[in-house]
Amino acid sequence: MRISKDIETPLNELAEKLDRSKSYLINQAIKDYLARQAMADSRWQDTLAALKSVEDNRLVEGDKAFQWMESWGSENEGSPPKV
Template identity: 45%
Template sequence: MSVTTVRLQPEIENDLEVAAEKLRRSKSWVINQALKEYLERQEQEQDRWQETLKAMESVAQGKVVSSEAVHGWLRSWGTEDELPPPKSDQ
């Protein structure tokens, strides 16, 4: 495991110590958990952004699903005649 030095603002250092004590863990463990969760969120945000760009390109190409088709599909959820997801009009 590598060692990285980080300068913390005094209030963050205080909060870190409090969190570590409450969790009965080391400050290092709390920092590692926080960074792991932060990096996972960043990756999810990048994935969502890529999906958004793809969706915007689809809309620009006219590949859309009508609101009537979506509402009909949603109304069918949980019924005996549940519909498959609607496809784009193109």
Template identity: 45%
Template sequence: MSITSVRIQAELENGLDALASKLQRSKSWVINQAIREFIEKQELEQQRWQETLEALTSVKQGKVVSGEAVHAWLGSWGSAEELPLPKAGE
């Protein structure tokens, strides 16, 4: 494991001390958990942003499903004649 030095604001240091004590863990463990969760969250946000850009590109290319088709599909849920998932252009 590598060592990294950081400056921590006093109020964060107090919270870190309190949390580490409450969890009966080291401050290092708490910091590692926080960084891990932050990185995972940022990666997920970047993935969602990329998926949003791809979806917008699809819309610009006309690859969309009409609102009527979606409402009909949703309205058929749970019925004996449930409709298949609508596809773009239908």
């Protein structure tokens, strides 16, 4: 793997500071990046599903949603409003 010169010095310093290999740090960084990308993709899929529900006119009135949220944590916690 090629590492640009502007990253190599800080990477070496961090590896030494943490007593870890550069390979370990690079693998951790890639793992974290892939996890963030998977989360972003999941959020995008949720957004597309939400937009589709709006297109299909499957909506909940705002006051009903707020009423339900205000009941959270109380003894009389309500059920989610029906679409």
